[in-house]
Amino acid sequence: MSDPVLRTSHLTKRYGRLTAVDDLTLDVAAGEVFGFLGPNGAGKSTTIRMILGLARPTAGTARIAGIDAADVARAHRHLAYVPADVALWPQLTGAEILHLLARTGPGTDLTYRDELVDRFDLDVSRPAHTYSTGNRQKVALIAAFATRAPLLVLDEPTSGLDPLMEQQFRAAVGQARERGQTVFLSSHQLAEVEAVCDRVGILRTGRLAEVASVPQLRALHRAEVTVAYRGARPELAAVPGVDGVEAAGDGRLRFALTGAPAPALRALAAADVTALAVREPSLEEIFLDYYGTGNGR
Numbered sequence: 001m002s003d004p005v006l007r008t009s010h011l012t013k014r015y016g017r018l019t020a021v022d023d024l025t026l027d028v029a030a031g032e033v034f035g036f037l038g039p040n041g042a043g044k045s046t047t048i049r050m051i052l053g054l055a056r057p058t059a060g061t062a063r064i065a066g067i068d069a070a071d072v073a074r075a076h077r078h079l080a081y082v083p084a085d086v087a088l089w090p091q092l093t094g095a096e097i098l099h100l101l102a103r104t105g106p107g108t109d110l111t112y113r114d115e116l117v118d119r120f121d122l123d124v125s126r127p128a129h130t131y132s133t134g135n136r137q138k139v140a141l142i143a144a145f146a147t148r149a150p151l152l153v154l155d156e157p158t159s160g161l162d163p164l165m166e167q168q169f170r171a172a173v174g175q176a177r178e179r180g181q182t183v184f185l186s187s188h189q190l191a192e193v194e195a196v197c198d199r200v201g202i203l204r205t206g207r208l209a210e211v212a213s214v215p216q217l218r219a220l221h222r223a224e225v226t227v228a229y230r231g232a233r234p235e236l237a238a239v240p241g242v243d244g245v246e247a248a249g250d251g252r253l254r255f256a257l258t259g260a261p262a263p264a265l266r267a268l269a270a271a272d273v274t275a276l277a278v279r280e281p282s283l284e285e286i287f288l289d290y291y292g293t294g295n296g297r
């Protein structure tokens, strides 16, 4: 069997007594879009630095297409990277920078690159020192998406993009996936992760708390159910998976449901239910469930 595009095995980074990344084992396959989530300080950047060979693991390995990330020259032939803070050569124009990156990177589809310049509406005739944060991100994103690198590592790549450009970003991720490229996306934009990712890894104090598809994550978490009924109120108090039953106006009830819905449906079937609505949690709600008051450390 061929190597996964990205494999971390027991990847660990300690800074003195602090374990920033703790025994991270993960495979990301070709054509997969993987969302890497966690609150500030959870260890995302440290993981990415080890994947890029910028930081040396205390233990374990990161491999890109089977090549140890520490073998930077070989590994970087298989990846393109967009950092959270894009720094560009200030005197060069957008066009000159894209040309330079195409010559030094892992191989670029120039026709597709020019199409992306149009779609991201980037004025490449201007020098980079006149670019806003969002425009600098566009340059780096265009350069990365236009490569045929098997792995795209994107570290919070859209924080400076407006909603129209966010749409273009999502479309470009979709096209990368169609071409069989793997996208490793660290992001705090949970709606974006929900929209584009096949699987999501949730990092907490350096450890992977969960790796699952968004639908699988939803199934593990609470859905909000609202029912309308006539006559006697449905009896839900002792039903497995049901929590926090409360009145939601006249003849209406609301409750949280975790796990299999069958027991709740049986209890509701005994009452005269006239309407039923189930709202699944958003990734944002799931994320907040994991982190409660929001501290990842």
Ligand SMILES: Nc1ncnc2c1ncn2[C@@H]1O[C@H](COP(=O)(O)OP(=O)(O)OP(=O)(O)O)[C@@H](O)[C@H]1O
Residues within 6 Å of the ligand: 015, 018, 019, 020, 038, 039, 040, 041, 042, 043, 044, 045, 046, 047, 297
């Ligand atoms: N060079 C370093 N020396 C000492 N501690 C470090 C170093 N780099 C990171 N850390 C610590 O490791 C932990 C993980 O940091 P990291 O930057 O990887 O988190 P993150 O998930 O990327 O956070 P953010 O979302 O804020 O970027 C933090 O507690 C941080 O203070």
